[in-house]
Amino acid sequence: MSLLPYDLLLLATPVVAAALVMVAPSRRVANSAAVAGGVVSAVLVLLLLSEVLSGGSVREPYGLLAVDALSGVLLLLLAIVGLASVVYSVDYLGWEDSPHPVSLERLRRYHTFVLLFLFTMFLVAEANNLGLLWIAVEGTTLCSALLVGFYHTKRAVEASWKYLVLCTVGLVFALFGTLLLYLASEASVGPAGASLDWNVLITLAPKLDPGLVRLALVFLFIGYGTKAGFAPLHVWLPDAHSEAPTPVSALLSAGLLKCAVYALLRVDAITVRMPGFSFATWLFLGFGLLSVLLAALFILVQRDLKRLLAYHSVEHMGIISIGIGFGGFLGLFGALFHMINHAATKATLFLAGGNLSASAHTKDLEEVSGALTALPATGTVLLVGGLALAGVPPFSVFTSEFLILTAGFASGDWAASALLLLALAIVFGGLMMHLMRALLGARPHQGFSTVPRRFLATALALGLLFPIVVGLGLLLPSPLSELLRQAVKVVNG
Amino acid sequence: MSLAPGQQLLEVLAAVVLVTSWISLVHRRVAALVRLYAAQSAAMAAVAGLVAYLYNAPILYLTGATIFGLNAVLIPTVLLRLQRDLRVPDEVNMLVSVRTSGLAGLGCLLLAVAVVGPLTPYAEIPAAGLLPISVTVVLIGLFLTSTRRKAFTQVIGMLVMANGVFLAGLALTFGLGLLLELGVAANLLILAIVGRLFLFRMKDSFDTVDADALRALEG
Amino acid sequence: MTPWEILLTTLVLAAELALAVGLAPLLTSVVRRRKSRSQRRTGPSMIQPYLDLAKLWGKGTVYVESSSAVTRAAPLISFASLLAAVPFVPWFFLPAPLGFAGDLIVVVGLLALSRFMTAVAALDAGSTFGGMGSTRDMWIGALFEPTFLLVIFAWGAPSGSTQASTIVLHGATLGAAHLSPALLLASAAFALLLLAETGRLPVDNPATHLELTMVHEAMVLEYGGRDLALIELGQSLRMVLLLELFVAVLLPWGIALSFGLAALALALVLLLVKLLAASALLGELETRVAKWRLFRVADLAVLSWVLALGSISLTYLVGVG
């Protein structure tokens, strides 16, 4: 047992920081308060994880919150990505001379919403109960919708409205599915023992009525699937990602989607324990394959950098879902590992892409050329990140994809694995086509702005993410692998 | 035996919820939709109270009160004010004809029955028969959201969906426990606020609340 | 091998080289004589080719000014490679002196080498005719190279070897059974090959003076003096080489298997008879056919492929060998 309730502190930190930001007298204070919030919560997450690794799981007395290895994985990537984007925001819009400067009180609002967004996502990770989980996820929608619409441009309003409506509708479904699960538990043991605490549900799993659970799964998958960006429910995703401020896009793509998948994983943990029940597997594989294939086609014809990256998120959520569908130790391990890798890689690309479009004054890749010669540092990061995202070894994404494919071939799902490979090949082609057009070429066709910019925070943020992108492919630190293994155990026992 | 009349009352209230949503499917005036929603919520509140009484689940009184205060009074008034402030024209413009909407409502019911019907009835759970109704209401809400042009009416559609879910929650599970109830309610409230905010922004930037005007982002 | 045998082999080698080079012009003139006779002409005298060679040898040479070292090197290499091919073919004594060192595929390679050099050199002068001849000659060569290989396989299949000596020996010991349909088919294919390789009618007309119809002549248009002499001699040498191979495989009997004066003498006489008969036959054939259009030659090539492949399948269908 630890000295301090780290889990509660972790929830408190962003809120406190947000409060500080709201009363911050100057940009400097606001920025530093936000960054401090990010740093502290990251430290708390690390402390929490060390406890989880030693003790197994941390529970809060009322049983509403609990942190086990699975939520640990989510917390880890949330902490990393959150810290990175908070830090990046400082350079991005934190000062008067930033590429996208905003007034002080809008800056306050921005930081506040980001921190609240972080809070809700932490809550998602710590919730011990499907109901609370739902509330937290809906909370993320509300905060992030405000962030997506942060710029009051027409496009921003449009994007945020679509985002709000679609995700809310989806989440109503999710709530309904949750209710049905509750109903199922009620049906098995009567009103007295009914619960939404998944530790309880897991014990009840063998007794649950498959019919009800299937119905529940339909609603849950549509609900959380919308949020996770599974095709064809992904339609809000490119709009939101392309219109939000870049750090928020990073946060959405790297953090939010994972939260939704995490919710589905919690459900999966229940259904895998139901004898002879494989409906969830079907849904995971089906949605996964559909997402990967559709995303591949979208990527081929996408010219806008941020939308391109958004479709890549769809693709990678598909890969993760396929990994979960393949199941088994290998599949789940690959999927969880892929969650971390994709989060880091995608965040890196969004942030570096932010630099690119800030200096090229456009997000249209067809208009950029010769970026590698014009911006060596950013160009290199984009190049490496892009290759990593496309699944080129020895970067981390390749390793997790390799594990997932291996799981597929080992479990005999040859067709699914082959389709996945096909889609990956198309995606690779598409990404390379767009990326190389922008990076290569002798001289930029249009002038890059050579105004000296603040780069300290940018460098720090990228420096935080880049090692994960590059290093994790070959060298998985044993604590992390231990965490992942325990998380896999949490899901499929 | 003594439960029978209460059960029937429950069924009736559920029917009211169903019918209100149906009417809102075929009605052409926005304000009427809001009022229908208010009525529906009131019926929901009644359901909550009744269930609380029948199965002595005191928490549900509170829930009922919340629903009444929030869904039946607060939100509708907010919406009507909003309609006035935004000068939302009062006629609902639909993407599909009224007849189709009506038939769609029927279809929702049939689908719900077809899907939920075969599920084994649960002796322990009273009013399991309400499940199809709540599914229907959810579907109708979804239909409203997706076939009404005005963003304003989309909001109403979402609220109707939420009501459907609440119906299931109340009638089948005696609620999820106080904390969760409040959490859900709070979410609903925030949703309303945020929705209102965006509606204002939309009015500012597009000078209309017609969701069809939002077509800039594609591909 | 004992020193004695080595000495004898060396002698045979020398003798055969001399024989081949010496006979080459003679056979050419036999062909011409045969043609002129059947055309009711008194052709040139039998020793005319020798006189031509002597005259050319006496003359000086002129090179095109734009030409490079290739022009000067080509005739040497081309002739030397033909010369080097001689000892891999059995003439009047088995085994062929260098038979241990190479088989018929080596002969193919050497012939190809000499063709290659001539064709390259033809492009060096930069005149139109050189290119024309070069492309046509390489074209024909490419089309008939498969024939040569297929024929080698067909000939070698019964004895299980591509070694000329082994094939001939196998045939000689086999007696009449040697003349199997398979062998005849293969040899027919080889006959077509021979026509093409030596630039005879209907493939090429060695006696033409119209540049546009030339193949081999067009290639060497820019040559004179000793180079031309080497080329002409080489052409005849190529013919005699192939003729000898033809008759040796088709009618292997009488070739000397041991060092005995009688055997050697007999072998020599028979060799002469076979070669003269063959070349007379060639001349006869040349009078019978007219020159074909270049692109009809392809049909000839395909025909030869069919014959050779047919012979392969025949070998084992009939079960001979």
Add this chain to the structure above:
Amino acid sequence: MILVDLPVALYALSLLSFALAALAGVTSRSASVRAAHPSLALSLVGLVFGGSLAVLQLGAPSAWGSELVVPGFSAAAPGITVLDFGLTGLGAVFLLLLAVVGGVVVLASLGYVARFVHERRGPLAGLIGLFLMSMELVITSQSVFLFLLAWEGMTLVSYFLVVHEHDSWEVRRAGLFYLVMSHAAAAGVLISLVLLGAGTGAWTFSSIAAGAGRLGAWQAGAVFVAALIGFGTKAGVAPLHVWLPEAHPAAPSNVSALMSGVMIKMGVYGAILVPFELLGGTPPLWWGFTWIGLGALSCLLGVLNAIAQHDLKRLLAFHSVENIGIIFLALGASLVFLSLGAPLLAALSLLAGLFHTWNHALFKALLFLGAGAATGSAGTRDMEALGGLARRMPYTALFFLGGAMAISGLPPLNGFVSEWLLFQSLFGAFTTGSLATEVVFTAVAGVLALSSGLAAYCFVKAFGVTFLARPRSEAARSVVREAPSSMTAAMGALFGLCLLLGVAPFLLLGPISTVASGLVGAPPISYSAGGAFGSLPRPGSTGGSLAIGVVALGLAAGLLVVWLLRRMGSGHAAPRGAAWDCGIDAPTPRMEYTASGYAQPILRLFGGFYRASSHLEPRGPGSPRQGSLAKTGHVEVEVEYPLVAGFYSPLTVAVQSLARRVSRLQSGGIHAYLGYMVLTLIGLLVILRIAGGGAP
């Protein structure tokens, strides 16, 4: 402990120096010619270490390796992501090849990179170091994961080498085509290796080979086909070769030399690795015949396309396809012999394949360097604009001619020896007693002969039009200097090797043959070794024997005699005059035979294959009068590639249009989006209803 292990030390040192080379190349920022030299020198050092490792291994065949497990993964995904390296006999053959050819090309690059230093495009030298490193890794990796890493790394680095001159969009296009195609092919490699791993439950090559017996026939077949697609694409086997003629001309010539000489051989390595080393056992007949079929196709497709080219480097690229075809013929024959239970013949054909791999590497590298020297100094790759270079760059011309003769399979050069070996092993079919094999193999021999005849045709054209006669354009006339000395030295070295392996093949055949017989489990091939004069094997009772040394000696002797005879008494230098011109007027370069003209007979003969269209561009005022003989102008012959026109581009177009159609789903209308939700929901509910209780 590990330091006293000589092989490991050599291995580590060579990798280290490659890494340093890459570092030096990437970090050097000065724009002088010298800047690239340290990096290239380090690469050379690395190659020397690698080569000596290979020699060590070939000398004392004892497969060494040491295991290197990635931390964490051994626990996480047991054994799957293990990194295992080592060098087998087969690997040693290819490593030596890499060391020799790579070394020579690096030597040539010392002078060649001078062309690039002023346009600061990218770290060419450093990338070359990385490229060599990745290839060494491919050869020495002994586990699935490491192999995949190295394989993809190789593809990636080579891509960046190809797009080195990336300011022209053709180069970028070619590079992208290459990158995408090889990545798609890498999927094949991945499938085959992962299937092997999943089927045997082992992830290092040694243990896979041990457990391969457990694979079912279908599984093994799938592995074989996937490997064929994956490695075949890299090797450039038709119909997967289409990237090759795009990428090679785009790349700098020393890179083309490396790619065509060494990299595509990695495909051959993999193609041998999977069936012979990993799967082992007795293969089904159709494996071998598949390879033979594709090999024959590649031979003809490659050489026919090559003849139609007048871009010198495209021509050479297509010849790579042809020679890869020859190699696959040999490998296929070897598989067939294995299935028929004739290991000795299998060993012989495998030997032929491996030897031809070497030979092709040598003379193709030589030819590409020569082409680079010629086209580089003339500034155009179009043969129609070249000509007359022989008198300005005599050494380049001489060595190019040598390479041309070698690739045409003419004695006494190495190409002839490997083709002879292949012919012999094909001839061996007559001892198997299976009529089908006999007829097929004879036909294959015919195909081989035809393709080498056509190759000779093609290279007479290539050499003659490029180097002989008079310059056909200002570009060619502007060439005044011989190529930089480092390049001529490199070409000379390669030509020397071609000659050496042609005259004394035993220097290499000895070690290779032990490897080959080891792979197919045959007794060592017996030949009367006597250095240059030993004669090649007569497998079993059949075949012929070849003492190529004697042939060469005879040739030399003949040459000497004839030369002396010609010199005798003709002292004065021969005068020079004009060429015969039918008395029209002084011949101009425009009257020379053009490359297209030279190719015309073949184009006509195989018209159906080419669908060649020739149209006449009128020059000067007035269009040519119909029916008149004297038309002014020049004829353009265009050849379309049925494969590309008929398959690849339609495929790309189809995918693109599909993507465009699909992307309309994102219509921007929120109601449509909600509609997708409705449809998904209803669809799932219906599925649920239909599946009913039956659903799992």
